[in-house]
């Protein structure tokens with residue numbers, strides 16, 4: 612079984628925080644995955660591209676990465692894809708085939724599994740708009756196929772957040788469109804992101820969820836918190852709902868900065884900001 616002990620956190624997460632994690636395991640296929648899970652008796656965490664995670668050195672369980680679950684199969688406008696496949700790469704592969712619907716995902720640096728877990732979205736679109744069904748391993752290690760209705764997809768939420776399911780494979784239904792137009796849209800989205808988001812620094816995207824009637828970024832900016840720092844973790848000057856790693860930030864720095872932001876917004880606006888990112892410690 613492929614595994615790495617004492618792996619650098621920065622090699623497996625987009626925040627690129629300082630430190631090491633105990634162990635990361637890369638099962639090659641379903642049979643290996645089943646063996647690993649049985650051995651670990653639920654004391655593990657699946658990790659995709661680590662693009663929504665604040666991963667601390669103190670996190671004690673092995674991580675399981677599904678990078679070998681990278682199947683990609685097209686059947687007209689239906690695409691079947693492994694949970695470890697890269698989301699922006701999928702958006703591009705679909706575009707090359709003249710299939711529309713995933714353009715919004717072109718700047719979301721996750722895997723298919725992580726994107727479904729989060730019901731990732733941007734620019735008014737989200738995974739739920741195109742997802743048809745998924746193959747999962749349930750908590751008793753049974754293979755099951757769940758339809759979109761079973762997945763309880765809502766704003767950055769899904770059944771995966773509430774049950775110990777592992778997403779293995781997904782089926783999306785896309786819309787035939789004009790290849791050049793789709794690629795143009797992807798380029799536009801990537802340019803907009805570069806303009807608005809601090810992509811020149813490591814981060815994990817939006818720190819907090821937006822509320823029904825507030826934008827977390829606007830509240831943080833209004834509170835004058837842009838540029839606030841703990842160690843090398845900083846509230847981005849470019850986009851207030853991003854925390855960036857300016858060098859050797861540790862998970863504890865990011866977590867302390869999050870607390871500072873939450874406290875100030877509670878005090879000034881009486882709003883409890885809800886974390887979109889996930890802390891593993």
Ligand SMILES: Cc1cc2nc3c(=O)[nH]c(=O)nc-3n(C[C@H](O)[C@H](O)[C@H](O)COP(=O)(O)OP(=O)(O)OC[C@H]3O[C@@H](n4cnc5c(N)ncnc54)[C@H](O)[C@@H]3O)c2cc1C
Pocket residue numbers: 625656657658659660661662663664677694695718719720721722723724725726727728729730731732733771776777778779808810814815816817889
């Ligand atoms: C620059 C930047 C921009 C971003 N922009 C956006 C955006 O516009 N919209 C948006 O929604 N998000 C955005 N994100 C956040 C992030 O990319 C998404 O949440 C993404 O879907 C996370 O996928 P991942 O594979 O990295 O998951 P990870 O961060 O590795 O994991 C997230 C969660 O998913 C679980 N998980 C991962 N794979 C599986 C699986 N196969 N089965 C079960 N559970 C699994 C993990 O256990 C964990 O709980 C951004 C991040 C960055 C760095």
